[in-house]
Ligand code: GCO
């Protein structure tokens with residue numbers, strides 16, 4: 446019952462991932478996802494240089510104590526880097542505990558509360574016709590919930606639009622670096638115009654409801670780019686289209702801003718993929734300003750961390766909508782699915798299928814069928830990492846894009 450090794454594995458099978466591997470004295474191995482898109486090396490250093498030395502010879506069964514030791518003991522707490530590092534250690538320890546108990550993690554967390562985990566997928570297109578093909582593609586695969594994003598006339602590449610052909614199996618990967626004048630990787634710069642976007646989006650939903658009817662759950666991500674009053678306008682104008690949720694309508698750290706949005710619209714609201722502790726949500730949840738919590742297991746302190754958030758949310762009738770893009774690794778996705786199976790206030794699970802290249806390194810047990818995911822019944826999280834293949838794909842510098850307005854002002858991406 447002792448930790449003997451803590452390894453940090455950085456690999457890039459199609460995109461960068463950071464994984465923690467914890468090994469116990471009797472040879473049990475647990476994995477945790479520590480991937481922070483565009484800042485992977487900061488988390489890897491936090492783990493290698495600051496946490497790993499503190500974990501060796503510790504009793505791996507004391508998960509809550511280790512979580513509190515890493516959270517409070519570091520003095521400097523919260524934030525995406527710290528909480529991703531703690532998350533990875535936490536996931537690995539839960540993986541080990543469930544393997545030692547010889548049961549899938551969801552059984553250890555309280556057993557199944559549902560038959561499976563309803564997923565939503567990402568459909569996008571440069572224009573409505575391309576989006577329609579993508580939505581149709583997913584609907585024929587049996588998905589009942591689809592996030593929809595399109596280009597905006599007059600704008601170039603913007604958030605959420607897969608440059609690949611519409612309807613392709615894999616979703617778009619935003620962390621594609623540009624190269625600066627020195628030949629060094631740097632963020633791509635996209636251009637944004639909220640007014641053009643606001644004047645265009647309602648028509649897209651009008652078309653979608655005309656073509657796909659009322660039963661298909663439609664989600665949309667405004668990705669932090671609107672002011673509170675713009676978000677209120679969009680929520681109000683989308684009410685006739687009965688969205689499942691409007692995500693990140695305005696930057697979520699301005700929690701009180703959601704009071705303004707809420708006072709204008711009944712469109713359900715989701716936020717929090719960039720949040721990493723329950724304190725980021727305190728006003729949002731206690732005043733019921735949102736309907737769904739978006740943090741991922743990977744970015745919110747692991748199983749232990751996100752359970753604190755979702756238990757708080759359950760009291761106020763706020764549900765989960767755990768973040769599941771391709772930049773959360775299959776380990777982080779598996780952890781989400783085990784939680785999704787057991788918590789009462791489950792809402793929906795984001796699912797961007799990883800590429801074959803990624804899945805060749807991360808061998809998963811979770812399954813998807815008829816729009817539902819299931820974590821599988823392999824003991825632990827149910828993910829194995831092929832370290833030889835991982836080593837063959839070294840880290841590749843990559844950054845998320847940045848946004849500028851027409852006059853050059855930096856804007857939320
Ligand atoms: C989502 C998110 C992603 C993020 C990406 C950042 O709703 O899935 O907004 O698209 O932009 O995960 O790394």
Ligand code: MG
Pocket residue numbers: 666668692693718
């Ligand atoms: Mg989002």
